[in-house]
Amino acid sequence: MTHKFIEPKAPPISDRSVVGWMRNNLFDSPLNTALTIIIAYVLLQFIPLVLDWALFSATWVADSDACKAGSGACWGLINAKWRFILFGTYTYDEHWRPFVGMLILLGACVGSTIPVFWKPMRLLLLWVVSSVLLGIIMWGGIFGLSYVENTLWGGLPLTLIIAVYGTLFAFPIGILLALGRMSNLPAIKSFCIFFIELIRGVPLISVLFMSSFLLPLFLPDGVNIDKLLRAQVGITLFTAAYLAEVFRGGLQAIPNGQFEAANSLGLTYWQSMRMIILPQALRLVIPPTVNSFISMFKDTSLVVIIGLMDLLGTVKSVIKDPEWRIFYAEGYVFAAAIFFFFCYSMARYSAYLEVELRKGEGH
Amino acid sequence: MTNLEPHTERQVGHHEKTEDVIKIRDMNKWFGSFHVLRDINLNVEKGERIVICGPSGSGKSTLIRCLNRLEAYQTGEVYVNDILLGDDVKNIEAIRREVCMVFQHFNLFPHKTILENLTLAPIWVRKMPKKEAEEMAMAYLERVRIAEQALKFPGQLSGGQQQRVAIARSLCMQPKIMLFDEPTSALDPEMVKEVLDVMVELAKEGMTMLCVTHEMGFAKEVADRVIFMDEGQIVEQNEPEPFFTNPQNERTQMFLSQILSHH
Ligand SMILES: Nc1ncnc2c1ncn2[C@@H]1O[C@H](COP(=O)(O)OP(=O)(O)O)[C@@H](O)[C@H]1O
Ligand SMILES: [Mg+2]
Numbered sequence: 001m002t003h004k005f006i007e008p009k010a011p012p013i014s015d016r017s018v019v020g021w022m023r024n025n026l027f028d029s030p031l032n033t034a035l036t037i038i039i040a041y042v043l044l045q046f047i048p049l050v051l052d053w054a055l056f057s058a059t060w061v062a063d064s065d066a067c068k069a070g071s072g073a074c075w076g077l078i079n080a081k082w083r084f085i086l087f088g089t090y091t092y093d094e095h096w097r098p099f100v101g102m103l104i105l106l107g108a109c110v111g112s113t114i115p116v117f118w119k120p121m122r123l124l125l126l127w128v129v130s131s132v133l134l135g136i137i138m139w140g141g142i143f144g145l146s147y148v149e150n151t152l153w154g155g156l157p158l159t160l161i162i163a164v165y166g167t168l169f170a171f172p173i174g175i176l177l178a179l180g181r182m183s184n185l186p187a188i189k190s191f192c193i194f195f196i197e198l199i200r201g202v203p204l205i206s207v208l209f210m211s212s213f214l215l216p217l218f219l220p221d222g223v224n225i226d227k228l229l230r231a232q233v234g235i236t237l238f239t240a241a242y243l244a245e246v247f248r249g250g251l252q253a254i255p256n257g258q259f260e261a262a263n264s265l266g267l268t269y270w271q272s273m274r275m276i277i278l279p280q281a282l283r284l285v286i287p288p289t290v291n292s293f294i295s296m297f298k299d300t301s302l303v304v305i306i307g308l309m310d311l312l313g314t315v316k317s318v319i320k321d322p323e324w325r326i327f328y329a330e331g332y333v334f335a336a337a338i339f340f341f342f343c344y345s346m347a348r349y350s351a352y353l354e355v356e357l358r359k360g361e362g363h
Numbered sequence: 364m365t366n367l368e369p370h371t372e373r374q375v376g377h378h379e380k381t382e383d384v385i386k387i388r389d390m391n392k393w394f395g396s397f398h399v400l401r402d403i404n405l406n407v408e409k410g411e412r413i414v415i416c417g418p419s420g421s422g423k424s425t426l427i428r429c430l431n432r433l434e435a436y437q438t439g440e441v442y443v444n445d446i447l448l449g450d451d452v453k454n455i456e457a458i459r460r461e462v463c464m465v466f467q468h469f470n471l472f473p474h475k476t477i478l479e480n481l482t483l484a485p486i487w488v489r490k491m492p493k494k495e496a497e498e499m500a501m502a503y504l505e506r507v508r509i510a511e512q513a514l515k516f517p518g519q520l521s522g523g524q525q526q527r528v529a530i531a532r533s534l535c536m537q538p539k540i541m542l543f544d545e546p547t548s549a550l551d552p553e554m555v556k557e558v559l560d561v562m563v564e565l566a567k568e569g570m571t572m573l574c575v576t577h578e579m580g581f582a583k584e585v586a587d588r589v590i591f592m593d594e595g596q597i598v599e600q601n602e603p604e605p606f607f608t609n610p611q612n613e614r615t616q617m618f619l620s621q622i623l624s625h626h
Pocket of ligand 2: 425
């Protein structure tokens with residue numbers, strides 16, 4: 001028997017066409033066929049209703065009486081109140097400032113996602129410069145800008161500031177807590193465990209309450225920590241505690257051989273962490289890390305309870321207006337759309353990052 | 364133990380001319396209550412090539428890992444280059460700069476290219492300029508015959524290639540002593556030779572080597588001394604010729620008969 005070499009061939013047509021795909025994925029068993037048909041039926045019923053409410057029968061003019069006359073959604077609410085929803089109680093004539101501030105902040109975020117900026121000095125410079133600019137534009141008080149107290153800040157810029165700086169500071173604190181928890185030094189280890197478990201053991205609302213009502217009780221009279229700062233610290237520490245556990249999971253997944261190789265080459269603890277262990281560990285936990293950030297982004301809306309007006313807060317306050325009260329759904333849909341935009345962007349970026357960081361490594 | 368005599372004499376005879384780069388005195392180590400290394404005494408001369416063998420679990424890895432402080436011992440003393448290896452961090456750092464280790468599973472850094480794997484320690488530990496480090500790294504990659512892979516990642520290389528890279532990575536630290544922990548045990552059979560060839564070359568150039576391996580051909584070709592360990596003790600040590608042809612201890616005899624019947 002002589003062996004005849006078999007040339008590679010293309011797969012059969014049926015596997016490659018749209019019809020083939022549908023047959024393999026949607027109609028490949030009686031159960032799947034039934035599910036496909038039911039879902040298609042529900043979608044066909046549902047989509048026209050939603051489109052009709054949201055678009056065809058919607059009222060766009062900023063007039064609540066016109067809205068009440070119409071049968072669809074009342075986007076007139078957004079039309080009438082968008083500036084308050086987006087910028088809250090920030091001085092009305094100065095709304096361009098939180099707008100520009102927001103662009104600066106988002107610019108810095110987008111910048112940090114580009115590999116060109118992934119050098120410690122560049123990132124530091126980027127964030128110091130944009131934070132200073134942000135501070136100047138939001139607070140003012142110099143360069144002819146009028147001073148706007150941060151108790152007046154609100155809406156989307158406030159949400160973004162708390163979320164972005166929460167992310168920025170929670171990340172390194174989370175790393176330190178995770179390393180501390182895995183440390184051989186008993187004092188550091190116990191402190192980190194105590195801190196992580198304490199914070200994880202209570203709801204964010206109580207962390208915010210504690211930071212805003214309890215903290216001042218312990219401080220001497222006259223020392224008054226800013227409300228925004230307190231919320232920022234509370235959210236940052238809360239997120240850091242969760243991240244610490246995510247990072248610890250990643251660190252534990254790194255084989256011991258990596259520590260040993262780094263040690264035997266003479267690298268110090270911090271050198272091996274920074275260059276060998278953390279880059280691998282953090283890459284492993286990109287999905288749960290981004291998950292934490294997404295949760296935190298949404299949790300920023302809890303700052304309302306200590307009297308800050310974030311995006312959800314401004315929406316809630318708008319729909320308290322008797323004139324617009326019955327259109328609360330539209331207000332929430334608007335806020336939800338904005339939250340969704342940011343959260344979904346983070347999720348996409350996380351997916352991109354996972355692929356990007358593995359490029360060229362051959363696995 | 365009479366079987367120690369030939370070597371002890373040799374060492375005494377050479378005492379004036381040679382220097383011992385490793386001195387282990389009455390070293391004991393426990394994992395919890397498990398006495399893994401028992402009264403280890405061992406001197407290694409500069410340029411000496413030692414092969415350590417013994418059954419699995421006899422403490423071979425632990426012994427050589429105690430020489431660069433990947434493991435700490437509890438009693439006794441270990442001197443490397445006349446530096447006491449103890450809890451002192453400065454001493455540990457000084458010793459790690461002179462002693463390098465090659466592992467069974469290579470332990471390359473998977474997120475760095477081959478070249479970066481090699482230059483990392485010279486740049487950060489020896490403070491060598493990047494360009495110089497890269498030139499040196501390429502020279503060593505050339506030596507282990509793998510220079511064309513410099514820009515790939517470890518995951519793209521075969522086991523034998525990875526182990527040669529790991530050896531080159533150690534050489535980049537220009538160590539005085541190299542420790543090998545079963546460097547060929549994780550390799551597919553057809554790749555063992557390419558790694559052993561590199562090790563033989565190193566040995567012939569006069570590198571001080573302590574090598575845990577069961578490659579008896581390698582031991583016969585290059586070792587100055589073969590050490591047999593069992594249950595945490597050095598049971599027998601001798602030059603390869605008498606060690607293989609005329610083992611004194613019955614545990615050595617049994618071990619050798621098992622391992623040689625395999626090969
Ligand atoms: N980190 C550790 N903790 C507890 N026991 C260990 C540890 N490392 C090794 N041992 C035990 O010590 C003994 C010697 O191990 P090892 O030095 O790796 O042996 P060998 O390399 O000769 O096979 C084995 O019984 C092993 O199970
Ligand atoms: Mg071993």
